[in-house]
Structure formats: structure tokens, C-alpha cells
Amino acid sequence: MNETSIYDVAVIGGGHNGLTCACYLAKAGLRVVVLERRHIVGGAVCTEDDLIPGYKIDVGSSAHIMIHLTPVVRELELEKFGLEYIDCDPFAFAPVGEGEAVYFWRDVERTCESIARFNPTDADAYRRFVREWGEFNEGVFEAFLKPPTMLNLGRHMIFRRTKTKTDPAEMTRKIFAPYGQIARETFQHEGLRAALVWLAAQSGPPPTMAATGDFLGWHSMIHRSGVKRPRGGSGALTQALAKCLEHHGGEVRVSAEVERIDVNNNRAAGITLVGGEKIAARRIISNAHVQTTFLKLISAENLPGNLAARVRAVRVGNGFGMIVRCAVAELPDYRAAPSGGRASDCHQGLQLLCPSTEYLERAYADYLRGRPSEKPAALAMTFSAVDPTLAPAGRHTLFIWGQYYPYQLANNESWDDIAGREADKLINVVNEYAPNVRASILDRFIQTPLDLERRLGLLRGNVMHVEMDIDQMFLYRPLPELATYRTPIENLYLTGASTHPGGGVFAASGRNTAHVVLADVNSRSVAGWLRRGFARKQRA
Structure with a gap:
């Protein structure tokens, strides 16, 4: 096969993580193609204008929160490709009783003023809550922006110095408690508790599940990120990513459904599309669901060891x-x-x-x-x-x-x-x-x-791909052998909501995966340079 017909990287799935990953790789000079099954890119970050005539309707995520705690929009210069975010402030509103409501503003003090109108004690508690959990989650977020190795988790979450005098043992207890319990311990007013608990429930786990305390505590970070909307709909983000990719020489192919990942001798060798077309690539990144990737796109005989059984056991x-x-x-x-x-x-x-x-x-x-x-x-x-x-x-x-x-x-x-x-x-x-x-x-x-x-x-129907339980998070998401985006199959990588740090409009997984792939490309380039130098020396 002609070398010019081989892609450096083929990405399966044009969701926001797949596109983010592809953009970083193309920007670094690699030849990249994204293969999207549907007629439009975006996956669960997509807006369509033919579902209700005259209206732009999101078909997946609508509120963009966590991506604004990452450098993705800035690093990829997405405003140049038409992305414009609208700040939604207040970012949340909740009726909390007859004729009463709480408004959550980006400004913490303004939020506390809203709470104080019906419970001054809770206003003070909320101020402490945001300060305490916000500082802890600064470290969590730093860990989210790197592969979930023990070193990264330890440095950013466990051994990180904090400014406030929070008792580490007490903070650990709160993290491993159910978030409903933390809400009851922290606030008096049931309406305020309910608003925060309902926001915490958006990832799936119920208020009674153990080790979910930070699902409530994560609310503190929204005061930093805000809730924002791309003008024109949620899909404006992925449209901008697609334009960014093409600007850097990458390709996007829609209506290109993958039938299988071709594996030879435990090495990903290429992709076969529905219809029989072959796509040759040196590396393959799957942005599809972990079970779709390993139980549908790869033949069972090509999965090493007991990987098929372990992937099947991942809780969806x-x-x-x-x-x-x-x-x-x-x-x-x-x-x-x-x-x-x-x-x-x-x-x-x-x-x-x-x-x-x-x-x-x-x-x-x-x-x-x-x-x-x-x-x-x-x-x-x-x-x-x-x-x-x-x-x-x-x-x-x-x-x-x-x-x-x-x-x-x-x-x-x-x-x-x-x-x-x-x-x-x-x-x-x-x-x-x-x-x-x-x-x-x-x-x-x-x-x-x-x-x-x-x-x-x-x-x-799980919008987070796999359940967001503590034993399927961080270096266990979705499995330890898949958690750092590399897989046991050489040249095959996994990205997206199935991987660290999970679901939502985040883009951290795509960015992290790109950095891992580039590290592998560069290490192989250095190794090849050393081998060639050694061979020349031997011939001399």
C-alpha cells in the first residue's frame, strides 16, 4: 500500500472527545481522519434543525459546564472557527417553597444573598461549603486533566497542600458518604438541599449511594466554570471542532459506519467500514462505547486473555x-x-x-x-x-x-x-x-x-456510557488495563465518556488521549532514530 494512503491516526466516532483528540493530533502534524456513523458530527453534543421545523434542537447535552475548566477552547482557538459561548447567569434557579426560590449566580456572595432571604444560617453554610469543596476539587480537576496514574492522583488529590484548615479525616469521610447525607448535614432548608441533591444526581447515582459525597461538592466548581451555551445550539461546539480539524489538515467523514477494527497479531492494523471500504491507519482511537469497541468492533478471537469477559462485566x-x-x-x-x-x-x-x-x-x-x-x-x-x-x-x-x-x-x-x-x-x-x-x-x-x-x-441509554460509581472512576474507568487510554491491543486507544474522567461536555478525555498518543509517537520516533544511528555506527 502507498504510504500516502495510510493515515497516521483514524478516530472512530465524531463526538466531542473524538474530535478534540483529532484536533490536537492534527495540530501536531499528524494525518488524521474521523469516521462518524451518523450524517452529522457531534455524537451526544449535536444540534439538528429538522426535528421540529423552525427550531434548533439539541439531541444530547445542552448545558456546557466542565469544558470551561479545561484549556481546550483556548488551546484549539475555537472562536476562530465560529464558536461563541453565552454565559448563563444565574446558572441555576430552584423553587424552594411557596413563592420562594433560590438563584445560583456565578458570584458566590450574590448566591448567598439569595439563600439568606429564606435561611440566613444556610447562607453562611453555603459560603463555607463552596470554599471547602472548591479547594478540594481544584486538585480533583488537575487530576482530571492527566491520565489517571497513581502518581497523578496522589500528587493532585491525596498529598496536595490546601490553604483552608480542613481536617483531612473529616474530608475523607465526606467523600465516602452518600451525597444526600452530606446535604442533610450541611444545610437546614429542605428546598435548598433538594436543589443541590438534584443537581448532584445528574450523573446517575442516587442520593443514598456511598462514596458520592463529591457529586454534591462538585457544585462548588460551577461558580468557577459557570453554565454556558454555544450560540446556535450545543452542536456549535462540535461544528467548530470539525472546522478546526480540517483547518489543520484533518478529515471528517460522516455516514461512515465502522464494521470492524482489523487486528493482526494483537496489533490494530486498520478499519473496515460497512460496505467493505478499508481504512489504513498506523494508530486507531475509538471514541465509541467501551463495550461497542471491544465486543462489537473486534472479533472475540482477537481479544487477549480474558479482556472480553472483563469488558462485558463493566456496569453500564x-x-x-x-x-x-x-x-x-x-x-x-x-x-x-x-x-x-x-x-x-x-x-x-x-x-x-x-x-x-x-x-x-x-x-x-x-x-x-x-x-x-x-x-x-x-x-x-x-x-x-x-x-x-x-x-x-x-x-x-x-x-x-x-x-x-x-x-x-x-x-x-x-x-x-x-x-x-x-x-x-x-x-x-x-x-x-x-x-x-x-x-x-x-x-x-x-x-x-x-x-x-x-x-x-x-x-x-446511559448518557455517561458506564456507571459513575467509585469503582469505575479514575484508574478503574472503565478497567485498570484501559484507564490510561492505551489498550492491550497495540496501536489501539480508547477515548470518550467510557474513560477517565467520565461523561458530560468535558473534552478532557480527548485531550488526555491525544497527549498519550503523541507521547507514543515521539518515543517511537526517538527509538527509531537511536536504532538507525546504532546501525550506521555498526556499518562504519
Whole structure:
């Protein structure tokens, strides 16, 4: 085969981590191609304009938070490729009682003022909470931006010096406690507890699960990152990444579904697309789900040792959420923040609709029985209030995420049969807080856990790929032998939400993987240079 027809790197999957990884590699001078199964790049960070005519509808993540704690946007100069972020401040709003609400602003003191209106003691507690957990999570985040080796975890998380006089033993206890318990210990007002607990639940684990304390503590970092939206929809990020990749000489191919990764003698040798086309590449990076990568794209006989069994045992879970994307005539008119359906502070960011921790726990109990929650917790988002390009003039978008919803249902029910019923139920929850919502809906697009799997390749509807439990995080995500992005198959790498640091609009995994690949490329180049030098010396 002609050397010019061989890519240095082929990336399977055009999600934001795959594209991020590809951009760094192309920027470093490698010849890179990204292969995307769908007709559009983005994966779970994608916006489409043909789902509801006249509206731009996200099909995956909508709020961009953690990527703003990374240097990705700056390092890849994504503004040059059309990316413009809108700051949503306040970043969250939550009704906390009859006619009362809390607003979470980027500014901690302004947030404390909001809390003090209904509980001054909790305002002081919140200030301490943000300071204590924020300092701890600075170290966690530094660890997120590197491969999860014992050295990196120890340096940034375990042996890191802190400014505040936090008792290390007490902090360790909080980390290993359930986040619902930490909320009860820290705050008095149940409405405030519920808002923070519901935000912590977005990664899946319930408030009663052990070793989830930092799911609550992570809230402190949003005061640093904010909640932001790309103008034009969530997919504007991945569109900018694709343009960045092409600018640096990389290629993006859509409607290019991978049938298999070709492996010879435990070495990834290339890719075969559906239809038979062969793609030759020196290195292959899979941005697909870990189980898709190793149980579908690679033949079992090509997996070393007991890798197939270990990958099969990775806990994907049973889904946990669904979303209804609505076109609406007006914005929610919340009882706790009357606005007449017009844009107000409450519509800027995340609208947290969960009255109590017990309410969320009951929703999870329904889920454990294989049933959709009778009373789901709802997270409403109305980003057309800050970005008019998403909807026709005078109209708006309303996205409603709810938990908990199992992928595999009890009682022989089918998601295709009950999707409408469950969408109505979720809309009714929002309508209890904003009575104009149900009547304002013009059209809707429903995504059940099954729909998330079908459209986006999110197995069993888990938007985090695999469960975010402590034994599947850091150097155990998804398995120790896959945690640092290299795999037991030579020249094959794994990136994306299946790997450290996990799901969400983050891009850290893609960036980390690129650095690992470049280190391997450079070490091999040095080794080759030394071998050639030694051979010349021997001939002399």
C-alpha cells in the first residue's frame, strides 16, 4: 500500500472527545481522519434543525459546564472557527417553597444573598461549603486533566497542600458518604438541599449511594466554570471542532459506519467500514462505547486473555433519564418567579424542579422496580431565552430532562408504546411549578433511554456510557488495563465518556488521549532514530 494512503491516526466516532483528540493530533502534524456513523458530527453534543421545523434542537447535552475548566477552547482557538459561548447567569434557579426560590449566580456572595432571604444560617453554610469543596476539587480537576496514574492522583488529590484548615479525616469521610447525607448535614432548608441533591444526581447515582459525597461538592466548581451555551445550539461546539480539524489538515467523514477494527497479531492494523471500504491507519482511537469497541468492533478471537469477559462485566446500568424537547409559545411562568411567560433571570440556566431529597429517592425506588418514576424530578432548560437563534421570533424552546427512567422495563412494557405517556407525565411535573407550560407546547421531540441508544449509540441509554460509581472512576474507568487510554491491543486507544474522567461536555478525555498518543509517537520516533544511528555506527 502507498504510504500516502495510510493515515497516521483514524478516530472512530465524531463526538466531542473524538474530535478534540483529532484536533490536537492534527495540530501536531499528524494525518488524521474521523469516521462518524451518523450524517452529522457531534455524537451526544449535536444540534439538528429538522426535528421540529423552525427550531434548533439539541439531541444530547445542552448545558456546557466542565469544558470551561479545561484549556481546550483556548488551546484549539475555537472562536476562530465560529464558536461563541453565552454565559448563563444565574446558572441555576430552584423553587424552594411557596413563592420562594433560590438563584445560583456565578458570584458566590450574590448566591448567598439569595439563600439568606429564606435561611440566613444556610447562607453562611453555603459560603463555607463552596470554599471547602472548591479547594478540594481544584486538585480533583488537575487530576482530571492527566491520565489517571497513581502518581497523578496522589500528587493532585491525596498529598496536595490546601490553604483552608480542613481536617483531612473529616474530608475523607465526606467523600465516602452518600451525597444526600452530606446535604442533610450541611444545610437546614429542605428546598435548598433538594436543589443541590438534584443537581448532584445528574450523573446517575442516587442520593443514598456511598462514596458520592463529591457529586454534591462538585457544585462548588460551577461558580468557577459557570453554565454556558454555544450560540446556535450545543452542536456549535462540535461544528467548530470539525472546522478546526480540517483547518489543520484533518478529515471528517460522516455516514461512515465502522464494521470492524482489523487486528493482526494483537496489533490494530486498520478499519473496515460497512460496505467493505478499508481504512489504513498506523494508530486507531475509538471514541465509541467501551463495550461497542471491544465486543462489537473486534472479533472475540482477537481479544487477549480474558479482556472480553472483563469488558462485558463493566456496569453500564439500566439507563436513568429521558428528555422531552419542546417548541413552546412562551416561557414557563413559574409561581416562584412570575414573569408572564417572558424571559427573566429564572430562564437563564438550569431550572431545578425537585421539592425534596425524599421525592428524588422515591423516584429512584420506582426505577429500581423497573418502572418509570411516577413523580420524576425535572430539570428544565429554556436556552432560547438567552439565544434567540434557536426558535422563530416570539417562540421558545423548552427541554425537560427527567429521572429516573429504566432502559429495561418491567411488566413487559415497551418504550415505543409508553414514550408519549411518560412525556406527558414529565411535562405535568413542570406544569405544577409553571401552570402555563402544558398549554404553551406547540410540538415536541421525545428521547427515551431506548431512543438515546438508537440515535446516539449510548448503550442502555446511559448518557455517561458506564456507571459513575467509585469503582469505575479514575484508574478503574472503565478497567485498570484501559484507564490510561492505551489498550492491550497495540496501536489501539480508547477515548470518550467510557474513560477517565467520565461523561458530560468535558473534552478532557480527548485531550488526555491525544497527549498519550503523541507521547507514543515521539518515543517511537526517538527509538527509531537511536536504532538507525546504532546501525550506521555498526556499518562504519
